[in-house]
Amino acid sequence: MTNEYRHTPVLLAECLEYLNLKTQHTFVDTTLGGAGHSWEAAKRIGAGGTLVGIDQDQAALAAARERLEQIPAQARPDLELFHGNFAHLDEICVQAEIPGADAILFDLGVSSVQIDTPSRGFSFKENGPLDMRMDSGKRTKNAAEIINTYNAADLTRVIRDYSDEKWASRIADFIVAARQKKPIETSEELVEVIKAAIPASARRAGGHPAKRTFQALRIETNSELSALEQGIEAAIRWLNPKGRLVVVSYHSLEDRIVKEAFARFANRCTCPPDLPVCACGKKPIVELLTRKPVLPSAAEVEANPRSRSAKLRAAEKCAETFE
Numbered sequence: 001m002t003n004e005y006r007h008t009p010v011l012l013a014e015c016l017e018y019l020n021l022k023t024q025h026t027f028v029d030t031t032l033g034g035a036g037h038s039w040e041a042a043k044r045i046g047a048g049g050t051l052v053g054i055d056q057d058q059a060a061l062a063a064a065r066e067r068l069e070q071i072p073a074q075a076r077p078d079l080e081l082f083h084g085n086f087a088h089l090d091e092i093c094v095q096a097e098i099p100g101a102d103a104i105l106f107d108l109g110v111s112s113v114q115i116d117t118p119s120r121g122f123s124f125k126e127n128g129p130l131d132m133r134m135d136s137g138k139r140t141k142n143a144a145e146i147i148n149t150y151n152a153a154d155l156t157r158v159i160r161d162y163s164d165e166k167w168a169s170r171i172a173d174f175i176v177a178a179r180q181k182k183p184i185e186t187s188e189e190l191v192e193v194i195k196a197a198i199p200a201s202a203r204r205a206g207g208h209p210a211k212r213t214f215q216a217l218r219i220e221t222n223s224e225l226s227a228l229e230q231g232i233e234a235a236i237r238w239l240n241p242k243g244r245l246v247v248v249s250y251h252s253l254e255d256r257i258v259k260e261a262f263a264r265f266a267n268r269c270t271c272p273p274d275l276p277v278c279a280c281g282k283k284p285i286v287e288l289l290t291r292k293p294v295l296p297s298a299a300e301v302e303a304n305p306r307s308r309s310a311k312l313r314a315a316e317k318c319a320e321t322f323e
Helices: 012-019 036-045 058-068 086-096 112-116 143-149 152-161 168-179 187-197 211-222 224-238 252-266 298-303
Strands: 026-029 050-055 078-083 101-107 239-249 286-288 311-317
Touching (some): 012 239, 036 050, 036 058, 050 058, 086 224, 101 224, 143 168, 143 211, 152 168, 187 211, 224 252, 252 286
Parallel strands (some): 026 050, 026 101, 050 078, 101 239
Antiparallel strands (some): 239 311
């Protein structure tokens, strides 16, 4: 199981640089996966530190624990691993009994293992049931239920808003027509409907024609964007003064949420620079460490093509805050 969940962590060196981990720190990995980032983080915070790991995937948690426990006991931080969603970060940190965190990491998106497992339904390249739930053991709606129950207007909204798919309305209409004959139950069936909906001339450019729709369905299935907003706000609350928050996103919707949240908490003074005393009253909670997102190097993209769309943003909680 551990080997299945070993994948190359994206922007690893950059994440570690911005997290600025020290011995005895408390580090929260909100998207633990196979512990790719946490493996290196654990070695930096050492036996006096605490590593809180969170993941929605029980198999990933088991693999991460198995891997992290390979670190010798005398060098291993306290491990507090939780099955859950970072939208519930407040409750998890309370359960972990930590007073605060020195560094928190969000590595968003779908893990390579999830994409490469056909039964999870994330991939448009492999045939499997249309599940797409990050937590497949949870009794929540899956992608098949969305495809087969949402009306055309709601399907259009999901596909358009969560992927900028220009053919969203046409795809939604084709889905509704197809499911009247029989339910759409597999990724292969959905791909064929999408291909039929998009004109041949449009299918010849821009990558796989189903990519955007599958992304939109995954986001809707897991309520990813609202969870991210909740998670970032909770993370900033839990950061200790001078604590660091690092977020790696993989598409523009995620990056926009991160950018806007960071800007809101940075709350910079808007007074003219020549004004001797601040008159606007704005007090920052965090300081931005990345004015523009950090991107993977050409060498990393070549070695790990799935890192191509990654963007890293980082912020540090102010030593004195005014929450």
